[in-house]
Amino acid sequence: MSRTSRKLGADAFLAAIPRKRIPQTPQSRRRIIFGAVLVSFVLSILVVMFAYTLAYAGWGPGSLPGLVNRGGRSGPAPLGDRLGAMFFHICLWILLILFIRQVIRHRLVAPKVAIDQNGVWLTRGRMIQQGLPWAEIAAVNVVGPGAQTRIGPEAASTPFIEVFPVNRAEETGTPLSARLVNAHPTAPGLRGKRYVIELLEPPPQELTATLNRFAREKHLVA
Structure with a gap:
């Protein structure tokens, strides 16, 4: 899990996400x-x-x-x-x-999720708060509105992005760890505990294109 104050690249994809209460640790x-x-x-x-x-x-x-x-x-x-x-x-x-x-x-400033050539990030505007570089991501799955998912509605509502980490995720009381959900993995070989980033609007085609451009081998396709 990376915390940084760098800015996103010009070709980054951004999507609005709801605010999430950070649990105390x-x-x-x-x-x-x-x-x-x-x-x-x-x-x-x-x-x-x-x-x-x-x-x-x-x-x-x-x-x-x-x-x-x-x-x-x-x-x-x-x-x-x-x-x-x-x-x-x-x-x-x-x-x-x-x-x-x-x-x-x-x-x-409303929080957003961003995807660029370096990884998946939580941002305020175009300033990165926290996220995971591609080297620490095993897979990314995009779940559209009303789609079938292994995550219960009490944990997260569709649409959302699932980010499966390579290493075991920990509760650290940070904006990213506030989005940790533990459920049956979407595909074999992935961890059950992953980051689930809810979206305020249905994922556009640009999101799929961005994932395929930066990390095609990590993008789970139904």
Whole structure:
């Protein structure tokens, strides 16, 4: 299972998929705790920097504990220093706004499944979140609306794409592992535990053509 932030190629096939709730695992809980601690630490530093730069630009070092001018005085700072502090303060605001904008865009962009010359991926827009390269995929099966399948309706609804891994799949609390389903394999020699990626719309002919172009030997044909 690969996690990457690279972008897709221009010839990649993309299809909309429903959002999936990620089940909590000890590994995912550790990631959440670590992320919360890291974000809290960074935010505390930013708050201090925001306060100090604004106070220095507005009232000079006399308003800040432990801060003095280059000349050793605690009175008003030179105009150039105060303008520099204000410029730094504005830059902090710009960085913060850009970060928040990126996070919101990432959350609002609909998830998609993508297939390109490198493998099968879950994406946000054209940015890869997670997926499997072709070397780690044993087979891919496309199931159309209402087609017969060995997967029960409580696990996944057609249409969907089945991705059979070469190695045993593990529950890791990630977007890809949230789509793990264990059922009787579709063909002999494949693992029962595979990734089932539901589609919001019936699979177009382009999907079949893309699979045949990039991995014909791995494409299961009914």
